[in-house]
Each structure stands twice: as C-alpha cells, then as structure tokens.
Amino acid sequence: MTVHTTANGPVTVITIDRPEVRNAVDQATAEALGSAFDAADTDEDTSVIVLTGSSGTFCAGADLKALSDGRGNRVTEPEAAGIIDSLGPMGPTRRTLSKPVVAAIEGHAVAGGLELALWCDLRIAATDAIFGVYCRRWGVPLVDGGTVRLPRLIGHSHAMDLILTGRPVGGDEALRMGLANRLCESGTALATALEVAGELATFPQRCLRSDRLSA
DSSP, X not given: OOEEEEEETTEEEEEEOOGGGTTOBOHHHHHHHHHHHHHHHHOTTOSEEEEEESTTXXXXXXXXXXXXXXXXXXXXOHHHHTSSSOOBTTBSTTOOOSSOEEEEEOSEEETHHHHHHHXXXXXXEETTOEEEOGGGGGXXXXXXXXXXXXXXXXXXXXHHHHHHHOOOEEHHHHHHXXXXXXXXXXXXXXXXXXXXXXXXXXXXXXXXXXXXXXX
C-alpha cells in the first residue's frame, strides 16, 4: 500500500508511503489518496484530517520516472467521472472537502508536493522543511491548482518569485511569507499537526466547517 490511514480519535491521519521515490505520486497513489480522503470526509467519527509523508519527506511531486516510462498519472476525466471535482494527478487536489485538512511537512514539499500542501487548510512545517516549484527545472507545469492557490496564500509577488525561479524556500522564509502557518522542530511536524487538529476537533463542527468553506 502506498497510502496509509490511521485513526487518532476525531483526527484521521493519511500518510503517503513511497520512501524509495521520496513519496512521489504515481497514478495508483493518486487514486489511493483520493479514496482515503473521500472515506475520511464521509466518516462521521472524523472531524479533521492530517496529511503527511513517511520517512522524513512530505512529497516530491509527481513520479516523473513513471511518466517517462509511459505510465501516465491522469486519474479521471471530469466527463468520465460525471463530476466537476474529479481526481487530479496528485489525487484530491481538485476537490473541495467538507472538513479541514492539516499538512504535517517534514523534508521536501516540492512541485506537485507543494500543490498538495497548498490544497491543505493549514501547513505545519519542520524548521528544515523545503518548499519549491522544482518542476520548473524539468519543464513540467503546475497542473493541480498551484498557480491559483499560491498567489492567494502568499501574494502575487512572492508567488511569482517561487513559480518563475523554482528556487528552494526553507522553513523560516516559508513562515515569514505565509506559506507555512507554524514551524516546529525537525521530526515533530506530525505531532504538532495532531495537536492543532485535535484543537480544531474540539470546536462546534457545523460552524467551523461553514466558516471554512466561506473563506
């Protein structure tokens, strides 16, 4: 299994587990992520979802080796799915969930992995986390909402800096520009995200979810 789901009371943790490719996402992983988030979003016992990656890396983006081998990562076409919010190459990033999602980021969150992080409502990052549009150097575009969400989160000027240069952004700078919501010590991103998620789960959920969707 490339995606694992663990229940922590009212918090469900979804983990990308492909350490051999720094948790890069291929078609099977995108489908598994979509299924995991669908299940958590409809689970009455789940109030908040945490997304993380195994072995000290959040996600290195799309699996470019799989793409070069002819194994495409397109999951569903909107027409075929019969819905607007079909699964994208990174999984659930074209969908709007009813529950908040917190990203627990260790190591690299780059290219499509950055897009996954941007899709989340909050980003808890280790001090040594690295963000970046690394796909710039390979001529691969941001295809799962990154060009829309990044300017909204950090402003057009900062977003253009990241999108055009593809440069790495460390945890401290990410916090200053608003890309990361909170920083924590290396190795504690998941624990910190669980604390934040647990706090969110204590609030009246109907009001919290309504305000979240309105923002």
